Amino acid sequence: MAFRLDLEDDIQLAIINIGRDSFDGHIYGKDEEDSIIDNKTSLRLIQTCPNSNARAGELVTPHGIVATPVFLPVGSQATVKAVTPDDLKELGITMVMANTYHLYLRPGIAVIEKMGGLHQFMAWDRAIITDSGGYQIFSLARLRKLSDEGVTFRSHIDGSQHLITPELAIQFQESLGADIIMVLDECPSHTDTLERVEKAMDRTHQWAERCRGVQTHGDQALFAIVQGGLFPELRRKSASFLVSLGFSGYAIGGLSLGESKALTQAIVEETVALLPENRPRHLMGVGSPEDIVESVARGIDMFDSALPTQIARKGALFTRQGRHNILRSAYSQREDPFDPDCACYTCRNFSAAYLHHLFKCKELLAYRLATIHNLHFMNSLMKAIRDAITGGTFSSFRDSFLASYQPTNDEVRLVQKKKWLDAQNRSDTIQD
């Protein structure tokens, strides 16, 4: 029923399909055990870069085809902040990420299930991935108590106490009905000791196995999450173990939490080397253009991050040269659009001076227009990356992009780190 794909082959073009329901005789990933991962979401690899690990493909989901590498806007609370589903479609967005932790607390999983599931609830008929909530429990929730059973925490909204187990995480995500769902994982801090990180990893592995065991919906792809902090040997161990269980895709979690960019990429490289070529690879929480380009070069297919939308609401807008803040007085009388080369709705219709004015006045329209611009930038970047890969020019694209794009200083990274550490300190996680 399935063919083993020799991963050593120099694949230039391959159609890979991992779902039984959509099995169509093409090269098939892994072996018979795949039949357990019975879902309709699969990755078709279209082209790999001869000079790097970059690859272009298509993620086939029950809600449409998602060209990869792809950036997924984050809509934690069943809305990408400040924009409508129509805005997202006009931007060409094909998939968004929602969050089980947030939706569990508000409006509650049962409400969304009653409303016909997450797609219908948020009026989004394209693909959705839900994060299990693991990361949010460790970054947002309070007074966590960890045991092998699961994690008890207090809501960051009203302090109410909750328990989420791997089994519940899957049950919740099946009720939400996203196209791709994720295992519950334990996220240690990047400053934790090897011993502590290893313990978290082991628990993540047990939980992944339990998640896999209780999955009942055949039309949802389940992604495992590789942990192991900044320790290459743990990352290798984690990747190998999870791959041995067999998942529809593999996410890399626990990165971009304050460590250096070089270290992030080193760990990505180390991890990807052990992931099967025929499965989508998702780097969680990475969203800066330079990190995305570098991670694509290392073989990542999917990215999600609140960064582009979050900084948009602070007036920080992307250009091919780097980020600029529209609140700078230089924009106050600029009749041109913010980026005259940009084809987004905002730059097509409004002057930089107008956008500057909206931000100065804290007008709600500011946030929408800025969000549209940044999402358009991200989507255009991903398209340029895909075109470069399929056109065989990714290496030169990467060089020229990185040569002209001025990354933001470490400010944001450090703010993120501080937030994470604050959450850690605030929460007094109790290990059982």
Place this chain on the structure above:
Amino acid sequence: MAFRLDLEDDIQLAIINIGRDSFDGHIYGKDEEDSIIDNKTSLRLIQTCPNSNARAGELVTPHGIVATPVFLPVGSQATVKAVTPDDLKELGITMVMANTYHLYLRPGIAVIEKMGGLHQFMAWDRAIITDSGGYQIFSLARLRKLSDEGVTFRSHIDGSQHLITPELAIQFQESLGADIIMVLDECPSHTDTLERVEKAMDRTHQWAERCRGVQTHGDQALFAIVQGGLFPELRRKSASFLVSLGFSGYAIGGLSLGESKALTQAIVEETVALLPENRPRHLMGVGSPEDIVESVARGIDMFDSALPTQIARKGALFTRQGRHNILRSAYSQREDPFDPDCACYTCRNFSAAYLHHLFKCKELLAYRLATIHNLHFMNSLMKAIRDAITGGTFSSFRDSFLASYQPTNDEVRLVQKKKWLDAQNRSDTIQD
């Protein structure tokens, strides 16, 4: 060059045109002195109601035709809060109101002039009316010092000191370039004595004359503002005086500031009786559905109010039966749209439960969707009013609307009153 229109005639259908540039041989308003008010904005009366003073018409402006009676969404800072020009067009909005006071402070009149004027700045190619800023100086600004010359005030944003004179108010509005502009007026409180209100009225009259005298742009219509508080004799005096000067249109200011609805309507009736039939009449700051229906019956053509958009952002949404707050828990699991009979974008696409969730989470999308709903309601109401007038059924429409529409209690009115009085107390207006 112009025909005198006998206002005693039982006008059932008349085309009235007050602009020299668009003079086309139809019945012409007032007499030769009209040539001074040389502008392209005019009112064509199409139909009057035989049983009330309601009338339907068309306001012809350099930026399109505006069917009247019309409700003008307020975009004080060159944006109707939370929506784009495209949203407004999709809603069928033909004219918005912006505010000279706000735009003078931010981004500054010179900036907008440099950007090609207000239409281009806010990317709105339909009609605009600008308020002179009089009302805002008296409700928002601080430490006002009034003299015959003008009003000195401190910005509510940064405390900086400014002087606005009638001449400057016109100069600013000519730079902004709206289709209709307004005279600078002095707004007394509705609790002031007759003596105080009369003094403010007299100054408003002097200022109106000065505004009229310095107007240089032939393509802008200048509206006078009738004042006189809650004293019918002053209102009559004000209307007569301003009409004797001759303006392109007449606004009624200083109402709906906390007095009873019955008193508001009594003053409207008293005032309209003295306004020429062939000029547009604008009731300033009135925006509740029941007040609009009643004021249309008394002969008002134009309304502006921040109410529908302001309450939308608090979750208060209109229906034909009255206002309901989407934050009520009754909506938390309602799969139907907020108003199943409503054809707006929001109700066509989202469940009440989703909108409730967005509000609960204070998601930015909430404010946009609610604003769209309320503006759609207002625009549909105005269309229904116009259709009823032209169809000869306004009286029964009015009766059935008021029978089924449950006005909100006085809460909002009292909040508004308190705000006004607070501003008065805060500001220590000094009379010269």
